[in-house]
Amino acid sequence: MLLSLRGVSKSFGAVHALQDVDLDVLAGKVTALVGDNGAGKSTLVKTVAGTWQPTSGEIFWKDQRTSIRTPRDADALGIATVYQDLALCDNLDIVQNMFLGHERLRFRLLDENAMERAARGTLAELSVTTVRSVRQLVASLSGGQRQSVAVARAVMRDAQLVIMDEPTAALGVSQTAQVLALIRTLADRGIGVLLISHNLNDVFSVADRIAVLYLGRLVHSGDVAGYTPQRVVEIITTGTLATAAT
Amino acid sequence: MSIEAPGPPRPLAAPSEPELETLVFDETLSTYLRQTLQKIRGGQTGVLPLLVGLGIVVIVFQLKASLFLSNQNLANLLTQASFIIVLGFAEVWVLLLGEIDLSVGYNAGIAGALMALMSSAPYNLPWFVAILIGLAASAIIGMLIGAFVILLRLPSFIVSLAFYLALYGVLLKIVALDNYNGSITLSSSKLIGLVQANLPTTAGLIVVIAAVVGASILTVLRDRRRRASGSEVVPFAITAAKVLGLAAAGALLLFVCNANRGVFGIVEGITYAVPIFMGILVLWSFLLARTRFGRNIYAIGGNAEAARRAGVSLGWNRLWAFTLAGLTAGAGGVLYTSANGGATGNIDTNLVLYAVASAVIGGVSLFGGRGKMFHALLGGLFIATIYNGILLIGYDAAVQSIVIGVVLLAGVSVEALSRRRQARS
Numbered sequence: 001m002l003l004s005l006r007g008v009s010k011s012f013g014a015v016h017a018l019q020d021v022d023l024d025v026l027a028g029k030v031t032a033l034v035g036d037n038g039a040g041k042s043t044l045v046k047t048v049a050g051t052w053q054p055t056s057g058e059i060f061w062k063d064q065r066t067s068i069r070t071p072r073d074a075d076a077l078g079i080a081t082v083y084q085d086l087a088l089c090d091n092l093d094i095v096q097n098m099f100l101g102h103e104r105l106r107f108r109l110l111d112e113n114a115m116e117r118a119a120r121g122t123l124a125e126l127s128v129t130t131v132r133s134v135r136q137l138v139a140s141l142s143g144g145q146r147q148s149v150a151v152a153r154a155v156m157r158d159a160q161l162v163i164m165d166e167p168t169a170a171l172g173v174s175q176t177a178q179v180l181a182l183i184r185t186l187a188d189r190g191i192g193v194l195l196i197s198h199n200l201n202d203v204f205s206v207a208d209r210i211a212v213l214y215l216g217r218l219v220h221s222g223d224v225a226g227y228t229p230q231r232v233v234e235i236i237t238t239g240t241l242a243t244a245a246t
Numbered sequence: 247m248s249i250e251a252p253g254p255p256r257p258l259a260a261p262s263e264p265e266l267e268t269l270v271f272d273e274t275l276s277t278y279l280r281q282t283l284q285k286i287r288g289g290q291t292g293v294l295p296l297l298v299g300l301g302i303v304v305i306v307f308q309l310k311a312s313l314f315l316s317n318q319n320l321a322n323l324l325t326q327a328s329f330i331i332v333l334g335f336a337e338v339w340v341l342l343l344g345e346i347d348l349s350v351g352y353n354a355g356i357a358g359a360l361m362a363l364m365s366s367a368p369y370n371l372p373w374f375v376a377i378l379i380g381l382a383a384s385a386i387i388g389m390l391i392g393a394f395v396i397l398l399r400l401p402s403f404i405v406s407l408a409f410y411l412a413l414y415g416v417l418l419k420i421v422a423l424d425n426y427n428g429s430i431t432l433s434s435s436k437l438i439g440l441v442q443a444n445l446p447t448t449a450g451l452i453v454v455i456a457a458v459v460g461a462s463i464l465t466v467l468r469d470r471r472r473r474a475s476g477s478e479v480v481p482f483a484i485t486a487a488k489v490l491g492l493a494a495a496g497a498l499l500l501f502v503c504n505a506n507r508g509v510f511g512i513v514e515g516i517t518y519a520v521p522i523f524m525g526i527l528v529l530w531s532f533l534l535a536r537t538r539f540g541r542n543i544y545a546i547g548g549n550a551e552a553a554r555r556a557g558v559s560l561g562w563n564r565l566w567a568f569t570l571a572g573l574t575a576g577a578g579g580v581l582y583t584s585a586n587g588g589a590t591g592n593i594d595t596n597l598v599l600y601a602v603a604s605a606v607i608g609g610v611s612l613f614g615g616r617g618k619m620f621h622a623l624l625g626g627l628f629i630a631t632i633y634n635g636i637l638l639i640g641y642d643a644a645v646q647s648i649v650i651g652v653v654l655l656a657g658v659s660v661e662a663l664s665r666r667r668q669a670r671s
Contacts, residue, residue, distance in 0.1 A: 071555070087555045091548035091615035092541075100545055101556030109536045113475035135478045 001063055002027040002192040003048065003079075003161055008057030010043055017043040021057070021218045023211055025161060030183055030193040032203040032224070035213030036236050041196050044213065045163055048194070049081040050074035080154030081163040084170075086146055090139035094131065095119040097138050098153045122156040123148070126185050130178070144175030148182055161192040168202050180206045200229045214239035275481040293609055293624055295660050299653075300628050307635035314638055318507040321517065325441055327630030328519035329354070329582040333601030334608065334622030335526055336574035339567045341605055342534075342547045344614025345402035347391060347568070350575040351598020352413035355591075357384040357576035358583030359420040362430035365437055373436040381576040387413065388572015392565045410598070418591040431588035440522070440584035444515030447504045453521060458496040462489040519581055523623075526577060530570070531619045543567055547614030575601070596647055603650065604629050607657040628653070 003025040010018040018040045025031045035041050046052045048059070050068040059066055061077050068074050074081070088097050095112070098119045104111045120134050128148040131141065138146060147167050154162050164183065168176040183206050187193050197203050203210065204224065211221035212235045220227075220235050234241060286294065307314040333350050340347045357380035363369065365376035387409065394405045421428050432438050445453065469485045472478075479485075503516040534540035542563045545553040554560055578601075583589045608625025610617025629650060636646040 072557070075557075083555075085551075087549070087552035089545050089548035089552050089615070092544060096541065096545075100541070100553065101558050103538050103541060105538065110538065110541065113472060113477050116477045117475065133478055 001025075001060070003194075004060040004063070005044075005048075006058045006060065008044075008047065008054045008059065010040075010047055010052060011055045016216050018047070018054070019216045021213075021216075023218055023221065024209075025192045025194050026209070027160065027192045028187055028190045029208040030187045030195055030206055031209045031211060032195045032197060032207035033211050033213065034197060034200070034203060034232060034236060038215075039213040039236075040216040041213055042165070043216075045081065045165055045194075045196060048074070048079060049163060050079075075157075078158060078160035079163065080157065080159035080161070082147070082150045082154060082165065082167065084166050086150045088138045088146055088150060091137065093137050094123075094134045094141075094149050097149055098122070098156055100153075102157060118156065119152070122152045125189070126152055126155060126182055128152060128182065142175060143171045144178040147171070147175075147179050151182055151186065155186065155189075155191065159191065161194065162186055163194045163196070165196045166198065167195070168197065168199060176202065200232055203232075204229055212236060275483045278481045278484060293621065296607065296609065296624055296628060296657075299656075300624075300631065303628075303631055303635065307631070307639065311635070311638045311640075314635055316507070317502050317505050318509075318513075319634065319638065320502045321507055323630055323634045324503070325517055325519055325585055326634055327627050328441065328517070328523050329578045329585065330597070330600045330604050330630050330633075331523050331623050331626030332526060332578035332581060333575060334604035334626045335523075335530055335619055336571045336578060337601045337605040338530075338610050338617060338619055338622050339543070339571040339574065340402065341602075341610045341612060342543050342614060342617060343564055343567055344547045344550075344612075345395060345564075345568075346406060346602065346612070347388075347402060347571055347575075348406040348599070348602065349387075349391065349409035349413055350571065350578070350601045351593060352410055352417055353384050353387050353572055353575040354579030354582060355417045355589070355593050355598075356387065356413055356420070357381060357579035359417055359430065359579075359589040361437065361580055362432055362583055362589040363420060363423065363426075365432065365434045366430060368424070373434040376434070376437065377580055380580060381573055384576025384579065385569050385573040388575065389565060389569040391572070392568025395568070396561050396564050414591075417593075421589055421591050429588055429590040432583065437580075437584055438587055439518065441517055441519045441581050442584065442587070444503070444513070444517050445521070447515050450504055450516040451500060454496045454500050454516070457524070458493050461492055465489055519585075522577070522581065526574065527619050527623055530574070533570075534619065539563065539566065544615055547616075549615075596650070600626075600629050600650075603654045606661075607654060609661070611661070612658070625657075 001024055003023075005021055005023040008018060008021045008023075009016065021040075021044065023031075023033075023044070033041055033044065043052070047054050048068065050071040050073050053067075053069060059068060066077065068077070068079070089100065092100065095116050099115045104114050104118070106114070116134060123129075123131065123134065126148065128145075131145055131148075138149060141149065151162065151164070167179050167183070171179060180202060183193055183195060187208070195203070195207060207224050209222065210224045210227055210232065212219055212232065214235065217239070219239050231241060286292075304314075313319055333354060336350045336354075337347060359380075360383050361376045361380035364371045364379050365373055371379070391402070391405055391409055394400055395402045418428075421430055444450075465485060465488060469479060469482065499516065499520070503520075504514055506512050506514045508514070534543065542553065542558045545556070545558055546560055546563060550560060582593070582597075604625035605617070605622045606612060606625070607628055608617075608621030608623070610621050610625075632650055632653060633646060636649055637643075
């Protein structure tokens with residue numbers, strides 16, 4: 001088990017954003033986290049990413065109890081979050097963005113050649129082959145390519161769990177396919193992926209496991225094979241299955 | 247758009263030289279030129295409009311005043327340009343952050359006045375100590391401005407406007423100290439000589455040749471290392487063209503400055519101001535392009551939130567940039583005071599704002615993250631050319647000011663238009 005949450009709750013004053021959440025994320029598997037707006041998806045992500053501390057509950061990383069107090073702690077464990085706004089610098093090129101904050105140095109100076117080689121290697125391993133040059137500015141990239149750069153940055157820093165927050169929300173059809181292929185590649189490389197998505201098509205085409213949040217509670221989770229999109233929609237909207245699960 | 251089926255699972259080990267046909271950069275000269283042309287059409291014009299503009303004004307001035315291209319005037323222009331350029335360098339540090347510093351001109355004045363004061367009676371400090379005191383004061387002022395902007399989250403426009411006003415008053419107070427009557431004349435020949443004296447012609451020849459040869463060797467070596475490492479490179483012809491351009495600029499400098507331009511005696515050689523501002527250019531460009539600090543400055547200017555998430559310390563990097571801006575402004579003040587043979591409170595009020603103008607006309611973005619020190623050099627030369635030429639033709643300071651204002655407006659308009667065009671393409 002890569003990451004386990006046991007009884008995690010998070011309250012903001014009287015508002016219980018998360019209540020008693022149990023969640024498992026496995027290495028090499030894509031776990032989709034779905035739920036309606038306000039169900040607590042973002043809160044859950046931010047708790048795992050170290051932005052917020054849980055009010056109560058335990059977090060286990062590789063079966064060891066741990067606490068993630070800051071984003072830096074998450075980073076040190078190998079948890080990388082790719083946010084919706086991607087946090088890339090448009091005025092820097094792909095290599096510069098991938099190494100931002102962690103540049104490789106040689107004699108205390110930037111080792112551009114080593115960084116360029118490594119960046120290119122990582123992009124190739126992730127089968128990202130649509131960028132013409134790794135020295136082009138990120139401003140000139142498409143949405144899918146930007147997503148790829150953000151993911152490659154996480155992978156290059158030895159992330160073992162990549163959290164992706166609505167990675168396909170702003171993308172067209174072919175770009176979405178590109179990003180889904182990337183997510184699959186990540187999992188096949190042994191990396192755990194926690195995918196937050198509204199789009200059940202995406203979820204069912206790429207996820208191995210599914211977890212449904214409803215008003216701060218994790219009401220259903222399990223192998224994606226045990227669900228159909230219709231049933232998931234029902235859980236998302238009502239929190240339960242009216243029809244008896246078979 | 248190629249979507250490959252996921253390969254068989256394998257661990258993410260160190261990259262083992264994967265095959266990357268699709269990523270190899272096409273590096274033939276014709277392709278490169280075609281792509282460059284496309285970029286220009288798409289709005290990424292770079293310094294091209296500026297060079298064209300500079301060419302036009304040089305031709306116009308020469309037609310109107312035949313003395314314009316005389317050795318004497320060009321050497322004079324270079325001196326005038328030196329402190330505009332250096333103040334422009336100062337401004338680049340803050341512009342790259344997406345901030346602005348309106349006060350660099352008077353900050354420069356403070357450095358110059360302190361230097362003059364400290365090198366005169368009763369202090370009589372050695373010339374280099376006087377310079378260091380001036381530079382230190384300017385650096386501290388820059389740091390203070392940065393501290394207000396960073397700690398109190400105030401807009402740098404307002405903070406630096408306040409410093410602009412206050413520093414002017416401080417400057418007037420300094421030049422009225424110790425019974426000075428509004429001006430402190432430099433007594434040290436070393437300090438006056440910084441701008442007013444010239445390198446001996448042989449020394450100038452050696453310095454320029456050494457600089458050009460050194461820079462060329464470094465450029466070619468770097469190009470070869472990048473090729474050997476498999477990094478993306480520009481066609482070698484472009485590298486060669488850069489080296490040739492550098493050599494041509496050096497030769498032109500020697501041709502203009504090493505000839506005798508004296509009317510009543512022999513005046514020849516390159517003013518010390520040139521190696522000084524070229525030295526600052528090289529040093530600051532190096533910091534910006536080759537160090538983690540420089541990379542952080544660009545990242546903060548491009549997307550501060552992204553930089554913060556990547557672990558870049560916003561506060562410290564910005565504080566250092568403001569401090570370096572102050573330090574550089576101080577260097578500009580040293581040159582300005584040297585050129586005038588002393589410090590007064592009557593700094594040309596336009597001059598203090600040329601810093602912003604030269605960097606922006608040169609192509610440094612007001613919105614942060616885009617631009618180089620080199621741009622301030624070009625912009626400063628452009629402004630100095632107009633500054634010099636308008637007076638030479640016989641117009642007065644009023645026309646001078648109007649023309650530079652129009653040029654600045656034209657410069658930012660061209661930038662805005664090309665940006666819009668870029669966004670569309």
